[in-house]
Amino acid sequence: MGATNVTFATGATSGEGLVTRVERTPTGAIVVVDTTPFHPVDHTWPDQPGDAGVLSSNGQQVAVTEAVMAAVSDTGDFAVGIDIPVKRGAEGWTWLVGHRLDGEAPSWLVEGAAVRLEVDAVxxxxxxxxxxxxxxxxxxxxxxxxxxxxxxxxxxxxxxxxxxxxxxxxxxxxxxxxxxxxxxxxxxxxxxxxxxxxxxxxxxxxxxxxxxxxxxxxxxxxxxxxxxxxxxxxxxxxxxxxxxxxxxxxxxxxxxxxxxxxxxxxxxxxxxxxxxxxxxxxxxxxxx
Ligand SMILES: [Zn+2]
Structure with missing residues (x-):
């Protein structure tokens, strides 16, 4: 799995992607998709809040409370936001956009699922x-x-x-x-x-x-x-x-x-x- 591709720089607020990872955390599930229009809050210089929006598939949907930075180390450690122990872009880590949910991921939202991503455009x-x-x-x-x-x-x-x-x-x-x-x-x-x-x-x-x-x-x-x-x-x-x-x-x-x-x-x-x-x-x- 490579780094997350992002499309927000062109102004995009929606897109399609494949779920590559779903992680449970004490503050809600983190869903990683291969390509996303969501802009995440930066973990080292958090000036702009992360986007909110919706993930959906086959008529089912779930709210994203905030997009965040996530990273997984070459040895398998997964970390989110300020818990990432290294600077953005550091070697030995794969850099991801995490979509934070309010609670656990619904059963349809699993690794390999095709999803539509919709940012709150307003x-x-x-x-x-x-x-x-x-x-x-x-x-x-x-x-x-x-x-x-x-x-x-x-x-x-x-x-x-x-x-x-x-x-x-x-x-x-x-x-x-x-x-x-x-x-x-x-x-x-x-x-x-x-x-x-x-x-x-x-x-x-x-x-x-x-x-x-x-x-x-x-x-x-x-x-x-x-x-x-x-x-x-x-x-x-x-x-x-x-x-x-x-x-x-x-x-x-x-x-x-x-x-x-x-x-x-x-x-x-x-x-x-x-x-x-x-x-x-x-x-x-x-x-x-
Ligand atoms: Zn700026």
């Missing part, structure tokens, strides 16, 4: 908008604080000083939004970032980010995912044809196909704790 598109908006907001944040660096921190996907990769500590993507936390501690100051200047001009920075996001949304730029290969562990990159230049970011998540899907993206910056910047991004979608 939830998926909300998460895709949230994820694309999250990347755009962080690029706009990098740009809005570019003048506050006294040393070169390296360049982001648009060539601006890379605040995001220096300071971001968690990213939590939701349907139509995200929350990002940035550590503004001693090490960032040592790296040359003017945290006092930032705190003193927070409202201006927030306005700059929102103005930039409005410009990008108005561009209606194409957005897509490119992959190195078909399996869950092949690298994937988000590409977005912004007016300045094409932005390319290594990313395992799902995304919109065009910025025309947004009516507005806006952020709110919170520095209640002077050591922790919280950026909350909110999406208004275009009415359909």
């Amino acid at each position: 939830r998926r598109s909300g998460l895709s908008r949230g994820h694309t908006a999250c990347h755009l907001a962080s690029l706009a944040l990098d740009l809005a604080v570019a003048d506050l660096w006294r040393k070169d921190p390296g360049a982001d996907a648009l060539g601006n000083p890379d605040f995001e990769s220096r300071a971001n500590q968690t990213s939590c993507i939701q349907e139509d939004g995200s929350v990002d936390q940035y550590r503004l501690g001693k090490s960032l100051r040592k790296a040359g970032f003017d945290t006092e200047g930032f705190a003193a001009s927070l409202a201006d920075r927030e306005s700059q980010i929102n103005a930039q996001l409005a410009t990008w949304v108005a561009s209606g730029a194409d957005s897509r995912i490119e992959v190195d290969g078909p399996t869950i562990v092949d690298r994937r990159r988000w590409h977005c044809d912004l007016p300045e230049r094409e932005a390319v970011i290594l990313c395992g998540g799902t995304h919109v196909s065009s910025l025309a899907e947004f009516a507005q993206i806006s952020v709110a910056l919170d520095l209640s704790d002077p050591q922790l910047l919280v950026m909350t991004t909110t999406v208004d979608r275009v009415a359909v």
